[in-house]
Amino acid sequence: MRELSKMVKNIAIIGNGCAAVECIKALRECGCNDTIHLFSDHSYPVYNPMLTTYYVAGKIDFSKLFPFGTNDELARTFNVRFHTRSPVMTLDTTEKVIVTADGLAVSYDRCLIASGASPVRPPIEGIHSGRVYTMRTVEDAIGLKTALEQKPTRVLVVGASMVGIKLVELFRAAGIDVCLADLATHLFPAAAHPDCAAVLAERLRENGVDLRFGTSLTRLEESGAGLLAYFAGDTMPERVDLAVICIGVRANTAFVDRNCIDTAAGVLVNERMETNVHGVYAAGDVAQGRNLLTGQPQIVGLWSNARYQGRTAGRNMAGEHDVFPGNIPHNITHFMNMDFIGIGDVKNYDKMRKYWDGNHFIQLFWQEGLITGANLVDSYTSSGVIRQALIKGLQQSCVHNQGTMPLVQDLLIRKIIMEVEQA
Ligand SMILES: Cc1cc2nc3c(=O)[nH]c(=O)nc-3n(C[C@H](O)[C@H](O)[C@H](O)COP(=O)(O)OP(=O)(O)OC[C@H]3O[C@@H](n4cnc5c(N)ncnc54)[C@H](O)[C@@H]3O)c2cc1C
Known part of the structure; x- marks a missing residue:
């Protein structure tokens, strides 16, 4: 195991999304001169997952996925040591050390967990077929864009929320037939009342979208150049060229020792974005702050929320006192x-x-x-x-x-x- 910088004051940031960038900006704005190590599990610059569907649809160029510029630019502007293709495997809060997949160990004084979330794939037969996609990362976007070059004629989108709907929009705009399915009985099951969902569903039907609600996908089977998608209780499968699974995300916490850091669906944080372990903070889609309406901890998976939380964490890590009291779920989706x-x-x-x-x-x-x-x-x-x-x-x-x-x-x-x- 290589060891780095044991004697200097280090700040470690795990993950390189917008929460991480806002934290770095806040640290430097507050005059913090400590060495910042940023760990990323890929080599792309910081990207905006919201823009992936726009790239697949051809509405923006590849470069527009990266709103904060290149890694070199970020490194120069904010004096950050980037560790790309270096997924963090262990966060040892007793020894205050981070260990990456390639064996690099970096000691830290303060640490931010900003590793975001990853799409969930249900554990069903056929889910790992090459014709089954998810939509979050740059790789996901490149993969789906490449698949569209094969001119699919019918696709299945599983999950009728923010991401699924954006995919439906882009497929229909490309003239592709779409079946949108969800286990729930209506669109936007978490964010919409059935009355509102009915208004939206009517509009989708008018736009030629087949809706299939209240039934779960049980099996996917490759057949010729396409896929057969089987649903519970139905003998006739959907015959499609590809499927995209958008049934939600799970916080990236595999490296977190749950015996030390309090976690539930994500990493639990207080108003200062600090975890129960002094000096360890979390922000963004991995962090469970407070839902202001319920008073309960909840992940609010929104870009602006991640940025506010990252900034709050950064200011506190720099020695200021700042709070982000919480948020409320707020889904804004523009489509069709x-x-x-x-x-x-x-x-x-x-x-x-x-x-x-x-x-x-x-x-x-x-x-x-x-x-x-x-x-x-x-x-x-x-x-x-x-x-x-x-x-x-x-x-x-x-x-x-x-x-x-x-x-x-x-x-x-x-x-x-x-x-x-x-x-
Ligand atoms: C298609 C789509 C549409 C969306 N639309 C909207 C919208 O309309 N409005 C809105 O507010 N939000 C939207 N969102 C959500 C928004 O993109 C997220 O809330 C936001 O990007 C979260 O930022 P983050 O920094 O927490 O995490 P992320 O952007 O996920 O960044 C985390 C980074 O950490 C890296 N990482 C993970 N694990 C490790 C590890 N162990 N070691 C090192 N690096 C690691 C990941 O690869 C990733 O690059 C959308 C998301 C998607 C996918």
Whole structure:
């Protein structure tokens, strides 16, 4: 085992997504001069997973996947030592040392876990076929783009949420027939109420998408140049050229010793983004901060959330005191010329009202007089206001909350509530 830098003050950052970059920026902005080691399990520059479908669709060039520039540029600007193709295998919080797959050991004083998440593949027969894809990484994007050059005529997308829907959009734009399937009974099962999902489903059907809900994929079988996809209870399989599995992601925590660092679905952090182990922080899709609505730890897998958390971690690692109190789930998906927005909790409510004029859909959910969730279709401009209302715990009657929000927002939320109440 090689050893490096045991005597100098080191900061180790595991993973190279946007959470990592924001942490590095914050460290340097706060005047921290310690040596920063950044560990990445691939050799690409920091990429934006959100843009992968745009690259596959041909809407952006390959270079646009990398919003922070090259690794060399980042290394020069922020004085960072990059360790690419160096997946971290062990984070030893007792010895304060990180060990990579190629045997490099780096001691650290403070460490950020920013390893993101990876797509889940269900443990079913045929799932590892070369005709089955996922969508998160640069490799995923290159793989699917190459597959599209073979001109598939029908594809299966499993998982009807943010990623699955973006894939449906790009396949339909390329003239490819699509079957969209989900074990859940409706689209956006976590973010949409069935009423809102029905509006979206209608639009998808109008765009020629076959929907298959409430049934699980049980087996995939290669057949000729394509795939047969079998669903529970159905004797007739879907016959497709390829399948993309988008049923969710799992936090990348394999290197974390769960006996030392508190974890649940992800790495548990406090408001300062610190774990239960002093000096070890986590941010981004791997970190479980607080859901402001429920007060419970929850991974909020959003780009802006990862950036805020990374920045907060960096400032605290630099010796400042900064907090990021938490977030609420906020899904904004633009597809097929429509916007779907799901905010907060749309499953648990004691009052619900909706407004639907055939073009704009707004559905609000209350618990004990507080707005706690919203679904919007093609009502993008209302989204920020509603989100603020949720976050500030605005009461159903804004009259009692004069002064809790800027005046313009206060008036806007009153107008939205009035429209929905009167619908
Ligand atoms: C198709 C798609 C669409 C999306 N759309 C939206 C959207 O519309 N809005 C939105 O807010 N968010 C969206 N997201 C989510 C958003 O991209 C993520 O929330 C964000 O990228 C998380 O950043 P991160 O830095 O935590 O993790 P990541 O970007 O996943 O970066 C983590 C990095 O760590 C590396 N790594 C993992 N394990 C190790 C290890 N052991 N050692 C070293 N390196 C390791 C990984 O390879 C990866 O490069 C979308 C995601 C996808 C895939």
